[in-house]
Structures are given as C-alpha cells and as structure tokens.
Amino acid sequence: MVDGCAGEERGGRQVGAARGNDSPEDPRGDLRWGSVPGLVADAAARFAGREAVVDGRTRITYAELGERVERAAAACIAAGLVPGDRVAVWAPNGLDWIVSALGAVSAGAVLVPLNTRFKGAEAAYVLERSRARLLFVTGTFLGTSYVASLRRAAGEGAGEGPLPGLPDLEQVVVLADDAPDSFRTWKDFLAAGAATPEEAVRARAAAVRPDAASDIVFTSGTTGRPKGAVITHAQTLRCYAIWSELAGLREGDRYLIVNPFFHTFGYKAGIIACLMRGATMVPQPVFNVDTALANITAERISVLPGPPTLHQSLLDHPHRDQYDLSALRLVVTGAAVVPLRLVERLRGELRIGTVLTAYGLSEASGIVTMCRQGDPAGVIAETSGRAIPGTEVRLVDGEVWVRGHNVMQGYYEDPDATAEAVTPDGWLRTGDVGVLDPAGNLRITDRIKDMFIVGGFNAYPAEIEQCLGLHPDVADIAVVGIPDARLGEVAKAYAVRRAGSTLTADDLIAWSRREMANYKVPREVEFLAELPRNASGKLLKTDLRARA
Numbered sequence: 001m002v003d004g005c006a007g008e009e010r011g012g013r014q015v016g017a018a019r020g021n022d023s024p025e026d027p028r029g030d031l032r033w034g035s036v037p038g039l040v041a042d043a044a045a046r047f048a049g050r051e052a053v054v055d056g057r058t059r060i061t062y063a064e065l066g067e068r069v070e071r072a073a074a075a076c077i078a079a080g081l082v083p084g085d086r087v088a089v090w091a092p093n094g095l096d097w098i099v100s101a102l103g104a105v106s107a108g109a110v111l112v113p114l115n116t117r118f119k120g121a122e123a124a125y126v127l128e129r130s131r132a133r134l135l136f137v138t139g140t141f142l143g144t145s146y147v148a149s150l151r152r153a154a155g156e157g158a159g160e161g162p163l164p165g166l167p168d169l170e171q172v173v174v175l176a177d178d179a180p181d182s183f184r185t186w187k188d189f190l191a192a193g194a195a196t197p198e199e200a201v202r203a204r205a206a207a208v209r210p211d212a213a214s215d216i217v218f219t220s221g222t223t224g225r226p227k228g229a230v231i232t233h234a235q236t237l238r239c240y241a242i243w244s245e246l247a248g249l250r251e252g253d254r255y256l257i258v259n260p261f262f263h264t265f266g267y268k269a270g271i272i273a274c275l276m277r278g279a280t281m282v283p284q285p286v287f288n289v290d291t292a293l294a295n296i297t298a299e300r301i302s303v304l305p306g307p308p309t310l311h312q313s314l315l316d317h318p319h320r321d322q323y324d325l326s327a328l329r330l331v332v333t334g335a336a337v338v339p340l341r342l343v344e345r346l347r348g349e350l351r352i353g354t355v356l357t358a359y360g361l362s363e364a365s366g367i368v369t370m371c372r373q374g375d376p377a378g379v380i381a382e383t384s385g386r387a388i389p390g391t392e393v394r395l396v397d398g399e400v401w402v403r404g405h406n407v408m409q410g411y412y413e414d415p416d417a418t419a420e421a422v423t424p425d426g427w428l429r430t431g432d433v434g435v436l437d438p439a440g441n442l443r444i445t446d447r448i449k450d451m452f453i454v455g456g457f458n459a460y461p462a463e464i465e466q467c468l469g470l471h472p473d474v475a476d477i478a479v480v481g482i483p484d485a486r487l488g489e490v491a492k493a494y495a496v497r498r499a500g501s502t503l504t505a506d507d508l509i510a511w512s513r514r515e516m517a518n519y520k521v522p523r524e525v526e527f528l529a530e531l532p533r534n535a536s537g538k539l540l541k542t543d544l545r546a547r548a
Contacts, residue, residue, distance in 0.1 A: 016395040018387050018440030020404070026389035029241025029276065030210055030234035030405075037106040037205035039237060039275050040069050047251070047278035054282045054299060055095040062278070065099070072103020074201045075193030079134060079171055083108030083207070086130045086216065089262075090114035090123055090146055091138035092285035096175040096186065097261050098271055100136040106205045109134075111215040112228070113262035116141065117457070117517030120153030124166060126218045126226055127154070130412060131168040136186075139176030142286065147172075147180060210234035216412050217264060219362040219458070226463075228412035229362045239365040239406050240272045242388050246370050247332055248354055251278035254327070255303040256295055258284045258310060259456070264366030269305060269332070279303065289313045293323040305332040307456030308342055309488060315345050325350055334358045340381035347377065359384030359444060363421060363428055365406040369393060369442045383441035393442060394427065400434045400442065401427040450541065452481025452489040454519040461541075464491055464520050471511055473501035476531050478539055479522065482548045492548055493522040496530055503527075 033039040043052075044066025052065040060068070081087065087104035089111065091097045105111050112130045114123050116138075123146075127135065137146050150163060150172075159167030162182040173179075173189045214236050216228040249255075255274055259266035261283070274281045282299050284291060287310060295301060304311075311331060314320065331346055334357050346352045357380050360367040371385035379385075387393040391404025407428045410418035422428050431449035434442050450461045461479040468477045476496035481489040497503050505525035512521040532543040 016436045017392060018394075018436055018442070019392045020387035020389040025242060025245055026238070027241045027245050029237035032241070033237050034210050035205075035208040035212070035233040036102070036214055036236060036272070037073075037208050039272070040066060040102055040106060041202075041205065043275040043278065044069075050252070050278055051280045052274075053095050053098060054280060058095055060095070068099045069102045069106055070198070070201050071190055071193060072099050073106035073193075073205065074196035074198075075190050076104050076107035076109060076134070077200065077204060078193040078196050079189070081107050081109050081134060083204075083212070085109045085134070086112050086132040087134045087136070088112040088114050088127055088130065088132040089136045090116065090118070091136060091175055092116050092141050093257060093261050093266065093283035094285060095283070096136075096138075098281070098283070100173075100175065100186075101261070101267070102271075104134070104136075105214060106201075106208075108204055108208050108212075110213045113215070113217065113267060115262050115517065116260060117519055119514075119516060120146075120149035120151075121515075122517065123150060124153040124163075126228075127166050127169055129218070129226070130216055130228060132166075133168060133170050135169060135172045137172060137174055139174055139178070147174060147183065151180075208233060210237075213409065215267075217362040217366075225466075227414055227417050230409040230412050231365050232409060235365050235405060235408075236268060236272060238390070239367050239388070240268045241276060242390075243269055243358075243367055243370070244273045244276050246372060246388070247273075247330060247356060248373055249273055249277045249279055249303065249330070253277065253279040253302045253330070254282060254299055255279045256282045256284060256292065256299070256301040258287045258292065258304070258306050264360070264362060265305065268366055289317055293317060293320070293325070296325055296328065297323045300327040302327045303330045304328060305330075307453075307488070308333050308338050309455050309486065311346060312342060315342075315349060328352050330354045330356075332356045332358060334360075334384060338381050340377060343377045343381045355380060357381070357384050359442060361430055361432075363408045364402050364430070365408070367406060368400075368402050368430070371441075379439075379441055383437065383443045385442070386440045387442075393436070393440075395434060395436060396429075398433045398435075398445075399448060400430040400432045400444070402430060403427045450480075452491070454481075454484075454490055455487040457517075457519040459489075459491060459520050461491075464493075464516065464522070467516050467520075468493060468495070468508070468512065468522075470515075471503075471508060473498050473503040474508070475499075478531050478541065478544055480541055480544050480548055482524070484523070487519075490523040491520060492524040492526070494526050494528055494531060494544055494547075496528055 048063040052062040087109040154163040154165030157165035162172045172183045175186045179185045214233040218226040218228045257270040261267045346355045356371040358370040369385045371380050394401040403426045433446035434444045464479045475498045478494045482492045484490040532540040
C-alpha cells in the first residue's frame with residue numbers, strides 16, 4: 001500500500017515521508033469520465049432503472065435524475081450563464097440541492113457551496129468574494145428564512161440586481177413554490193429552460209474540460225477570512241474514484257448522506273461517489289438520531305459515513321434495539337479523535353464489516369490519507385491511514401505537507417494566500433501536526449492553525465474572534481477549543497470588557513447566536529482583566545488552553 005516511509009533531515013528540518021501506491025487502488029476516474037457532467041450522463045445510462053435518490057416521499061431513478069439535471073442545465077443556459085461563471089447553492093441536503101448543483105456544473109459553471117449554518121452576512125461575504133452570478137437558496141430551513149437573512153445583509157447597495165449589496169449576483173432562485181419580488185421560484189426557473197434545445201445542453205456539458213474548475217469550497221484560515229479552494233473536474237473524479245475503491249462502495253448500496261452537501265465529505269464522498277458506483281442516495285437535511293435510526297431501518301441503509309459523534313449517538317441510543325440496523329456494512333469516519341472502543345463497538349455490536357478512518361482538508365480535495373479494508377482496529381482508531389494513491393505525505397518539522405493530484409489549484413483570486421499555502425514545488429502546507437508510523441499511517445496530533453472541530457464542523461478561532469471583537473463592549477478577545485462530551489470540542493472565549501461595561505457571559509453568547517453559525521458560538525465565556533501575552537505582544541494561547 002505504501003511505496004516507502006522514511007525519515008531524513010534537510011536543511012536542518014526533520015522530514016518524514018510516505019507515498020501512496022498508484023496500483024491497483026487508483027481507478028483514474030478523471031480518465032474514465034473526464035468531467036462531472038460526463039459522470040452524470042454515464043450514471044444515467046449505466047444505472048438507468050436503479051433508484052438514485054430517495055428524498056421523503058420522492059423516489060427517482062438514475063435515468064430520471066439525469067433528465068432533471070439536464071433540465072436544470074438548460075435553465076442555467078437560458079439564464080445566460082457561460083462556462084466559468086460561479087453558481088452558489090445555499091440549501092440543506094435534498095434532491096433540489098443535487099439537481100441544481102449538478103445542473104449548474106453541467107452548464108459549465110463552477111459550484112460554490114454555502115454552509116447552511118451561515119448567517120446572512122457570512123453567506124454574503126462568500127457570494128461577494130466568489131462574484132457568484134446565480135444563487136440557488138432554500139426558502140425556510142430550521143425556522144430561518146434564508147432569503148430574509150440575505151436581504152438584511154445585502155439588501156442595500158449600489159447594485160441593481162435582486163440584492164443591491166451584491167452587484168455581481170444577477171439572479172436568485174428560491175428552491176420553493178413562492179419567492180419574493182425580484183427573485184424566482186425553482187419551478188419558474190426550470191420552465192424558462194424549456195426552449196433550450198437538448199443538443200445545446202449536451203454540447204455544453206460535453207465541452208467541459210477535465211482541467212476546468214468544478215467547485216470552489218470556501219474554508220477559513222488563520223486570517224479569519226474565508227478563502228476559496230479551487231478544485232478541478234479531474235481532481236474531483238480521481239480523488240473520489242479512489243475513495244469509492246478504498247471504501248468498497250458498491251452498486252446497490254443505500255447511502256444515508258447526513259454529512260452536509262456544502263462540505264466535501266457530503267458532496268464528493270456522497271453524491272459524486274454514489275454516481276460512480278450506482279448507490280442510492282438518501283439525503284438527511286439535519287442529523288437527528290431518531291430520524292437516522294428510522295431511515296436506516298426503513299431504507300435498509302448499508303453505508304453511513306460521518307463524524308464519530310454521529311456513530312456514538314447511534315450506539316448509545318436507549319431504544320437502539322427497536323430498530324433493524326442489520327443492513328449497515330460500511331462506516332467511514334474521521335474529523336476528530338476516534339476512540340478504539342467506538343471502532344470495536346461498531347464492529348462487534350452492530351456487526352459492521354468495514355469501519356475506516358480518513359483525513360483530508362478542502363485544499364487537498366477533501367482527502368489526503370485513508371485506512372484500507374482489513375486494517376487492524378488499532379490502526380483505524382489511532383491513525384487516519386496512509387496516503388491515497390498518486391500522492392505524497394511529508395512531515396516537515398512535524399507539520400503535515402501533501403503533494404499530488406489532490407492539491408488545489410490555489411485560492412480563488414488570492415495569489416498571496418496561495419503562495420503561503422503551496423510551495424513552488426507543489427507541497428501543500430496543511431497547518432496540521434502529525435506523526436507517521438513505519439507503515440506510513442498518519443496520526444494527527446495538533447493543529448498549527450488552532451482550528452478545532454465541533455461535531456464534525458471546522459471552527460477557526462481567528463474567524464470567531466474577528467466577529468466577537470465587533471461587540472461594542474469587548475476590548476480584547478481570544479477563543480480556544482475545549483473538550484465537550486457530545487460535540488468533541490466547542491469554543492470557549494476569553495474576553496476583556498471595555499471600561500465601564502457590565503457585559504455578562506450570557507449577553508455575549510446571546511449576541512453571538514445572532515451573528516454567527518451555531519457551531520462557532522462560544523459555549524463558555526470567561527472575563528479576564530487582560531489576556532496573557534509575551535514581551536512582543538503575541539497572544540499566549542497555550543496559557544489559555546492550560547487555564548481551560
């Protein structure tokens with residue numbers, strides 16, 4: 001599985017390296033399908049009569065999915081989209097997300113998924129930064145009107161489109177039966193594409209090149225400002241053909257996709273992988289353990305990737321024995337420390353034949369290393385597996401560096417940030433600290449970027465601090481991750497009040513809930529007279545973590 005793993009010293013820096021073996025695990029999806037539209041068309045033909053998506057009471061076959069995607073692509077062309085235009089989707093997991101996203105990509109557009117946890121200002125920033133021309137947005141989700149949220153954030157400005165504060169955004173399509181003035185309903189949008197000839201739609205899809213950008217996934221960094229990682233069609237197809245091969249995804253599998261589609265784990269290890277293998281997608285918009293158990297039983301779910309907290313909640317459910325989970329055969333997890341006991345319980349109590357762990361980040365197409373079927377439970381629990389085929393993993397002074405076909409093309413329109421992240425010879429500096437065992441298995445031990453993971457969501461202290469610092473009564477702020485029994489880690493804020501302020505922890509937490517996605521909101525706030533800093537003024541987060 002690994003060609004070599006060695007340690008050496010270069011230029012005074014400790015270096016260890018492992019290379020993924022290209023054969024026989026690399027099926028080269030980029031060569032087979034060429035582009036995501038090519039994959040969609042192939043799946044519609046190969047798996048025509050097989051069930052493709054189950055979304056509530058709606059059940060469609062692969063042939064029907066292919067037809068719906070073509071209709072959406074026709075509507076995108078009718079709307080004036082040209083190859084390379086950015087199209088955003090801000091909606092929960094569901095059939096409409098799948099069709100709108102694949103339709104846009106089939107029309108040559110570049111997909112920009114938006115986090116459903118975002119507030120209006122956070123979504124508006126990504127829309128502005130990507131210069132998206134078209135947005136597909138849900139109506140109301142979890143009691144929140146996304147349209148109203150966007151209007152509050154970007155309803156005023158110099159532009160003349162549906163949202164004046166976003167002059168590049170020419171059209172907003174609401175994935176519902178009703179839409180406000182200047183917006184369009186999903187039904188009306190699709191109807192407008194009826195006049196677009198089928199030949200034009202298929203020609204547009206066939207013209208998409210493997211090296212063209214397929215998506216831009218925005219991810220935050222130490223600056224606190226989201227940056228868009230650009231990934232091509234070829235990268236997406238090669239990486240997730242490999243993922244599907246290593247995981248052992250099969251035709252006829254039934255895949256409960258709880259991981260959000262706006263995340264690579266949901267979109268690419270979910271939708272794209274299912275298209276490759278002819279698996280049935282069962283999207284679940286929000287993780288609820290009772291709903292998940294009911295879906296697993298009713299739909300005979302066989303594949304359930306997700307963070308460790310998801311699987312732990314299934315195992316610990318007091319009425320688990322009342323559900324038939326016998327069809328489950330494949331679990332892929334990661335994003336946090338995986339207890340050995342969890343792996344043993346999944347294998348022993350639920351009799352799941354394949355339990356694997358993996359490690360990735362948006363800048364590396366979402367996948368860097370992965371365990372292999374047959375690996376011992378200890379390797380699966382204690383490591384994230386080995387470099388995927390066609391790639392290399394190196395440790396430089398403990399930091400994980402990655403090189404290969406999975407490394408992004410760069411950050412969208414941000415050459416300076418790209419140069420900081422990727423070396424001239426193609427190595428991506430991940431910002432994560434790890435160790436490699438003699439077999440090349442990677443274990444992540446720390447995060448240079450201070451990132452912590454809340455229930456599977458990446459939380460970046462710099463981004464949270466930037467928002468909290470806008471509160472009028474906050475003079476100084478620092479955020480660290482602290483352990484949480486349910487979510488793995490949550491944010492804790494250390495704040496310094498402005499003179500004369502009577503701000504309380506509850507006040508700041510309540511304010512935070514109105515301003516940022518819930519997973520970013522501090523669960524605890526502690527007020528200090530001043531934050532610990534060294535002689536040069538650098539914040540000493542190690543002291544704060546020790547205090548926490």
